[in-house]
Amino acid sequence: MASSTFNIRPTKSTRSILCGLLFATIFLIFLQPANSAPSCSGNSNNGEVSDQTCVNGVVLDWCHQQVCGKGPGEPCGGRWLENGACGENMFCACGVCNGCNRLLQCYSNLKC
Numbered sequence: 001m002a003s004s005t006f007n008i009r010p011t012k013s014t015r016s017i018l019c020g021l022l023f024a025t026i027f028l029i030f031l032q033p034a035n036s037a038p039s040c041s042g043n044s045n046n047g048e049v050s051d052q053t054c055v056n057g058v059v060l061d062w063c064h065q066q067v068c069g070k071g072p073g074e075p076c077g078g079r080w081l082e083n084g085a086c087g088e089n090m091f092c093a094c095g096v097c098n099g100c101n102r103l104l105q106c107y108s109n110l111k112c
Contacts, residue, residue, distance in 0.1 A: 038062060038080050056087025056101045070097045072107030 040063035049058055054068035061067045062081045069087025070076045076083050076092035086092050090099035094112040 038082070040065075054087070055103060056090070056097075059085040059087060061085065071101055072097055072099060072105050 049066045049068060051058060056069040056071045058066050059069040061084070067084070069090070070084040071087060072090060074084070074086075074097050075095055076086050076097045077095050083095065086097035086099070087101055090097045090101065092098070093110055096107070096109060098108050098110065100106040
């Protein structure tokens, strides 16, 4: 009994098409997050953001605008900081600000 094997080798044109499709797919994957990022046009500070008016300190949002930081136990983070950034001396873990603010109000829960 004779066994037969087939050697299928892609031609240059097949390789070119596959490389083109791979490049197009990768390009579209990287393009998608940029299209879904929030727009920064029209955003401006209302002048009420300062160390005196923000108990948790002043931080920068996604659009690099100064905003009041979130306090201990408040929701934070997100892909584009849509839930806000934690104030001074605090950090975002598990979607919640952990640490203490200037008034020594504290929150700590690092178990997600």
